Amino acid sequence: MLHLGIVGQTNLTDKWTHECKNNLYDLIEVKDKEQLAYLDGVVIPMGTTEQLSQVIDWIIACRINPAVFIWVFSEVPLETEKKIMMSIGATNVIAMPETFTYLSMSIENTFVRLGNKYKEKSKKEKETSRVIQLNELNQSVVVNEVEKELTRNEYKVLSLLYEKPNTTVLYSTLAKSLWPGKEFNISRIANIVCHIRNKIGKNDTCSIATIRSKGYMFRLNNS
Numbered sequence: 001m002l003h004l005g006i007v008g009q010t011n012l013t014d015k016w017t018h019e020c021k022n023n024l025y026d027l028i029e030v031k032d033k034e035q036l037a038y039l040d041g042v043v044i045p046m047g048t049t050e051q052l053s054q055v056i057d058w059i060i061a062c063r064i065n066p067a068v069f070i071w072v073f074s075e076v077p078l079e080t081e082k083k084i085m086m087s088i089g090a091t092n093v094i095a096m097p098e099t100f101t102y103l104s105m106s107i108e109n110t111f112v113r114l115g116n117k118y119k120e121k122s123k124k125e126k127e128t129s130r131v132i133q134l135n136e137l138n139q140s141v142v143v144n145e146v147e148k149e150l151t152r153n154e155y156k157v158l159s160l161l162y163e164k165p166n167t168t169v170l171y172s173t174l175a176k177s178l179w180p181g182k183e184f185n186i187s188r189i190a191n192i193v194c195h196i197r198n199k200i201g202k203n204d205t206c207s208i209a210t211i212r213s214k215g216y217m218f219r220l221n222n223s
Helices: 011-019 033-038 049-064 080-087 100-131 152-163 171-178 186-200
Strands: 002-007 025-030 041-046 069-074 092-095 132-135 140-143 146-149 168-170 206-211 215-220
Touching: 002 033, 002 100, 011 100, 025 033, 033 049, 041 049, 041 100, 049 069, 049 080, 069 100, 080 092, 092 100, 132 152, 140 152, 140 186, 152 171, 152 186, 152 215, 168 171, 171 186, 171 215, 186 206
Parallel strands: 002 025, 002 041, 041 069, 069 092
Antiparallel strands: 132 140, 140 146, 168 215, 206 215
């Protein structure tokens, strides 16, 4: 389930509880900025324009979690303040005369799409896990239920890539794991990856892509 936070103790929380019955997300009262790291979305109430600096502090604090959606709900009309908040990262700023209904609809529409995205991602990850799995104890990879031995360095590289699907893992990160504190040659890493590719073989679910001048990516196909 997704997690929506509401900053501070406000009547907005009670209003939400009574008017927004849904199974898309659970509602969390946010008292500490560290909680932002675990949320999918956050609502920052704004009672007066004098609270602008506090709201900006919360928007900036949301950078701890770049994926979080940020809604500001103002009980007073806004002009330049709205542009300021949008420019520093707010997803949407809803101010009077717009109503609570606009806010709840905006969040619901966003979370429906987000929920569908998570479901699709989970489905693809399950499909991938059936095709390829790592066995740390045996230092091996299981591909389509066939176990294939890996060298120590091959296992290190593949595990780093496997842990971050669809994300580029830099040459420097791989080298630090393989040869900590030593200079490295990209061709040595390329040779290790070549052996891994041969052992994984071709399949429709995943592959190891070369990201030119940067590193490698464990790619979930069609994601």
